[in-house]
Amino acid sequence: MSSGDPPPFFRHRHLLGIEGLVPPEISLILDLSEVYVEQNRRADKKQALLRGRTIINLFFEASTRTSTSFVLAGKRLGADVIEMSVSSSSIRKGETVIDTAMTLNAMHPDVLVVRHPESGAVKLLSEKVNCAVINAGDGSHEHPTQALLDALTIRRRKGRLHGLKVAICGDILHSRVARSNIHLLNIMGAQVRVVAPRTLLPRAVERLGVEVFHRMEDGIDGCDIVMMLRLQTERMQGTYFPSIREYFHFFGLDYEKLNRASADALIMHPGPMNRGVEIDSVVADDIGRSAIREQVEMGVAVRMACLDLLARSDIEHDPRNV
Amino acid sequence: MTVKSEAAMRVAYVGARLLDPASNLDNAGGLITEGEHIVDLGPHVIADGLSSDIEIVDCRGLCLAPGLVDIRVQLREPGEEHKGTLASGGRAATAGGITSMVCLPNTRPVIDDVSVVEFVARRARLLGLTKVYPYAAVTKGLDGSDLAEMGMLAEAGAVAFTDGVKAVANAKLMRQALLYARTFDLLIVEHPEEPTLAAGGAMNAGEVATRLGLVGIPREAEVIMVERDIHLVRMTGGRLHFSHLSTAAAIDAVRQAKASGLAITCDTAPPYFALNEHAVGEYRTFAKLSPPLRTEEDRMAVILGLLDGTIDAIASDHAPEDEDAKRLPFAQAAFGGIGLETLLAISLSLYHNGHLSMLDVLRLITCKPASLMGLPAGRLTKGGRADLTVFDPERPWQIREHELYSKSKNTPFDYRPVQGRVVMTVVDGRRVFTLDG
Numbered sequence: 210m211s212s213g214d215p216p217p218f219f220r221h222r223h224l225l226g227i228e229g230l231v232p233p234e235i236s237l238i239l240d241l242s243e244v245y246v247e248q249n250r251r252a253d254k255k256q257a258l259l260r261g262r263t264i265i266n267l268f269f270e271a272s273t274r275t276s277t278s279f280v281l282a283g284k285r286l287g288a289d290v291i292e293m294s295v296s297s298s299s300i301r302k303g304e305t306v307i308d309t310a311m312t313l314n315a316m317h318p319d320v321l322v323v324r325h326p327e328s329g330a331v332k333l334l335s336e337k338v339n340c341a342v343i344n345a346g347d348g349s350h351e352h353p354t355q356a357l358l359d360a361l362t363i364r365r366r367k368g369r370l371h372g373l374k375v376a377i378c379g380d381i382l383h384s385r386v387a388r389s390n391i392h393l394l395n396i397m398g399a400q401v402r403v404v405a406p407r408t409l410l411p412r413a414v415e416r417l418g419v420e421v422f423h424r425m426e427d428g429i430d431g432c433d434i435v436m437m438l439r440l441q442t443e444r445m446q447g448t449y450f451p452s453i454r455e456y457f458h459f460f461g462l463d464y465e466k467l468n469r470a471s472a473d474a475l476i477m478h479p480g481p482m483n484r485g486v487e488i489d490s491v492v493a494d495d496i497g498r499s500a501i502r503e504q505v506e507m508g509v510a511v512r513m514a515c516l517d518l519l520a521r522s523d524i525e526h527d528p529r530n531v
Numbered sequence: 532m533t534v535k536s537e538a539a540m541r542v543a544y545v546g547a548r549l550l551d552p553a554s555n556l557d558n559a560g561g562l563i564t565e566g567e568h569i570v571d572l573g574p575h576v577i578a579d580g581l582s583s584d585i586e587i588v589d590c591r592g593l594c595l596a597p598g599l600v601d602i603r604v605q606l607r608e609p610g611e612e613h614k615g616t617l618a619s620g621g622r623a624a625t626a627g628g629i630t631s632m633v634c635l636p637n638t639r640p641v642i643d644d645v646s647v648v649e650f651v652a653r654r655a656r657l658l659g660l661t662k663v664y665p666y667a668a669v670t671k672g673l674d675g676s677d678l679a680e681m682g683m684l685a686e687a688g689a690v691a692f693t694d695g696v697k698a699v700a701n702a703k704l705m706r707q708a709l710l711y712a713r714t715f716d717l718l719i720v721e722h723p724e725e726p727t728l729a730a731g732g733a734m735n736a737g738e739v740a741t742r743l744g745l746v747g748i749p750r751e752a753e754v755i756m757v758e759r760d761i762h763l764v765r766m767t768g769g770r771l772h773f774s775h776l777s778t779a780a781a782i783d784a785v786r787q788a789k790a791s792g793l794a795i796t797c798d799t800a801p802p803y804f805a806l807n808e809h810a811v812g813e814y815r816t817f818a819k820l821s822p823p824l825r826t827e828e829d830r831m832a833v834i835l836g837l838l839d840g841t842i843d844a845i846a847s848d849h850a851p852e853d854e855d856a857k858r859l860p861f862a863q864a865a866f867g868g869i870g871l872e873t874l875l876a877i878s879l880s881l882y883h884n885g886h887l888s889m890l891d892v893l894r895l896i897t898c899k900p901a902s903l904m905g906l907p908a909g910r911l912t913k914g915g916r917a918d919l920t921v922f923d924p925e926r927p928w929q930i931r932e933h934e935l936y937s938k939s940k941n942t943p944f945d946y947r948p949v950q951g952r953v954v955m956t957v958v959d960g961r962r963v964f965t966l967d968g
Contacts, residue, residue, distance in 0.1 A: 305858070307858055325860065327863055328861065329745070329862075348860075348862065349744035350743060411740070412737050413737050413738040413741055446730070
C-alpha cells in the first residue's frame with residue numbers, strides 16, 4: 210500500500226468507536242498508518258491527497274495533544290484544517306451540540322473531528338451532519354483513534370496483537386481509552402486484564418471480555434503490555450480512594466511492581482501523565498521499556514490514515530454505514 | 532319553549548362486552564346514561580324496547596369498561612406550558628381512555644399552596660376533558676426541608692401528598708410527614724430513589740451503561756429507599772404508596788411488608804414491564820426514564836408482582852419533555868416519557884401475552900388506582916358517574932410519536948406495534964373522544 214493509491218474501501222461513514230469494527234477493518238487502518246509513519250519521518254512530510262478538503266476540529270473539551278495530532282495529520286495530507294474550541298464560547302451562550310453541528314454543517318466540511326465531555330454526544334452530532342465524523346473522545350465512552358495508535362505501537366514493537374497479554378491499569382471507570390482498547394484488543398485476539406481498586410471499575414466490566422484484578426502485582430503478572438491510565442480527577446465526584454499517596458502505593462507503576470510483568474513488557478500511557486500518581490517518573494522515562502513517546506508519534510500516522518479513509522472513501526449517504 | 536340540554540339526554544350504549552373489574556362483570560350487554568350518570572347497565576339493556584328519545588350507540592361487540600384512572604401524570608401547567616398543558620394533557624388522556632388522572636405537584640409554582648390546588652382543579656373543570664385531581668407536595672417547594680400545609684391542602688382538594696419526582700431524602704422529615712399525615716388519614720406517595728446513590732446517573736447501572744460509558748443508577752438506590760420507608764411506616768403507622776417500582780428487590784420488600792400487615796401499596800408503569808435497559812440502544816433519550824429501565828430479570832419480577840397482587844396498580848407516569856430537553860447528549864437529556872395514550876395498549880400486552888385476564892388488567896388501571904386515591908371513579912355502577920371507555924382489545928396499531936395528541940412526543944414506545952385501541956371515551960356522559968373523528 211502506498212499513500213498515493215486510491216483509498217481502500219472502508220464500509221463505515223464515520224469512526225465513532227471501535228465496538229462494531231471487525232479485524233480486517235482494524236488491520237486496514239493499521240496497515241495504512243504504517244505508510245504514514247514512514248512519510249512522517251521524511252523531511253518532506255506534506256502531501257496533496259486531501260487538497261481542497263476541509264477538516265474541522267470541534268473540541269467541546271480542552272485538549273492539546275489529540276487536537277494537535279489531528280491538525281498535523283490533516284495538514285500533512287494537504288487539507289484545510291480549522292480548529293474550533295467550543296467549550297468557552299457557544300456553549301456559554303446556550304447553544305447545544307446540535308445547533309453547533311448544524312451551523313458547521315452549513316459550511317460544508319468534509320470531516321468533523323469531535324471531542325465532547327458527554328458519552329454519546331458525538332454519535333448524536335453525527336446524525337445531524339452530512340460529512341464524516343471522527344470521535345476524538347466522548348465522555349467515558351470511546352476514543353477510537355487512541356486505541357488504534359496504541360495497537361499500532363504494540364504491533365510495531367511486538368509484531369502482533371493476537372495472543373498478547375495486556376493489563377490496563379488505573380481509572381477504568383472514567384476512561385474512554387480503556388473501553389476502546391478493551392474492544393480493539395479483544396477483537397484482535399489479545400487477552401485483556403483490567404487492574405483497579407473496585408471503586409474505579411464500572412459495573413459488569415467483566416462482561417466486556419476482560420479478566421478483573423484488584424492487585425497490581427497479580428494483574429500485571431506475566432503481561433506483555435502494561436497500559437497505565439490517567440486518573441481522571443475532573444470526572445470524579447466524591448471519594449474513589451483515600452489519598453494520592455495510598456493510590457500510588459497500591460496502583461502506581463514502579464519497578465518493583467513492574468518486575469512481575471514479562472521481562473520485555475512494554476509500558477504505555479495515553480498521556481498526559483500524572484508522574485508520581487499513576488506512574489513513577491523513572492519508569493515512564495525508561496527508553497528501553499516505555500513506548501509513551503512512540504505512542505504520540507503513532508497518533509499522527511493513525512489519524513492520517515483515518516482522515517484519508519473517511520475523507521476519500523466515496524460512500525453513499527446510507528444510514529447503514531455508520 | 533323548553534330546551535332539552537345535552538347533559539340531561541339519555542344515551543344507550545348497546546351491543547357491548549361489558550367489563551367491570553370491581554364487580555367481576557364480564558358479559559354482553561348495554562349501559563344507559565342520563566346526563567352525567569349511569570342509570571342502568573347489564574345484559575338486559577338492548578336496543579329493542581328502548582324508547583325512541585334515547586340516543587343509541589351501537590358498540591358492535593367492543594369492550595365497554597369504566598374510564599381508566601391514572602394516578603401518576605405530569606401535566607406541566609402551570610409553568611412549563613411549552614411541554615404540556617392541562618388541555619393537551621386532557622386531550623391525550625381522553626385519547627387513551629383515561630377519564631380521571633392525578634397530577635404531580637412539580638409544576639411552577641409547585642402545588643404546595645391552596646391557591647395552586649384550586650387553580651388546577653378549576654382549569655381542568657373548565658376544560659371538561661379528563662378529570663384532574665392534584666397531588667400536593669409533602670414539603671414546601673419540594674425542597675425536602677419543611678412540611679407543606681397538608682391538612683389545608685387536603686381540604687382544598689389534594690388527594691394525596693408526594694414530592695413528585697424526588698424522594699423525601701431526609702429520614703426524619705419523612706417520619707414526621709408520615710406521622711402528621713396520619714392525623715388526617717392522608718396518603719404519602721414516594722418516588723423511591725436514594726438520591727446520593729443515584730446522583731449523576733443516567734441509566735441503569737450494569738453492562739449496558741458500562742459499554743455506553745454512562746454513569747449508572749444502581750438498582751439498590753430503589754430498594755434502599757423502599758426499605759427505609761417500610762421501617763418508617765412501621766414506626767409511625769402511616770400510609771405509604773410507592774410509585775413506579777422497577778426492581779425485583781424493591782417489589783420483594785413490598786411483598787414482605789404487605790404480608791406483615793403494613794399499610795403499604797405500590798404501582799408500576801408500562802415501561803417497567805414492557806421494556807428493559809436495552810431499549811436505550813445507542814443513546815435513545817426517549818428511553819431515559821426515572822427510575823431507569825432495568826434488567827430483563829427486573830422486568831419479569833415486575834410482571835410477577837402484577838400477577839401476585841404485590842403491585843396494586845399501573846400508572847402511565849406521563850412525563851412530557853420537549854425537544855430541547857431530549858435532543859441532547861444522553862447524560863444531559865431530561866428524564867421521562869409520555870404515556871397517557873399508550874397506557875391501555877401496553878397494559879393489554881399483559882393480557883395478550885397470557886399473563887393476566889382482561890378483567891385483571893383493567894382492575895389495575897381502573898378500580899384499584901381509584902380506591903388507592905379514594906377517587907369516585909373506576910367502576911360501573913347505577914347512579915355512578917358516567918365515565919366510560921369503549922375499546923377494541925384486538926385492534927392492532929403502531930405507536931408513532933407524531934400521531935399522538937400529547938404536546939410533547941417523547942414516548943419510549945415509538946414504533947412499537949401494539950394491540951388494543953380506545954375507540955371512544957365518555958366523561959360525565961359526554962363523548963370527549965371518538966377514534967377517527
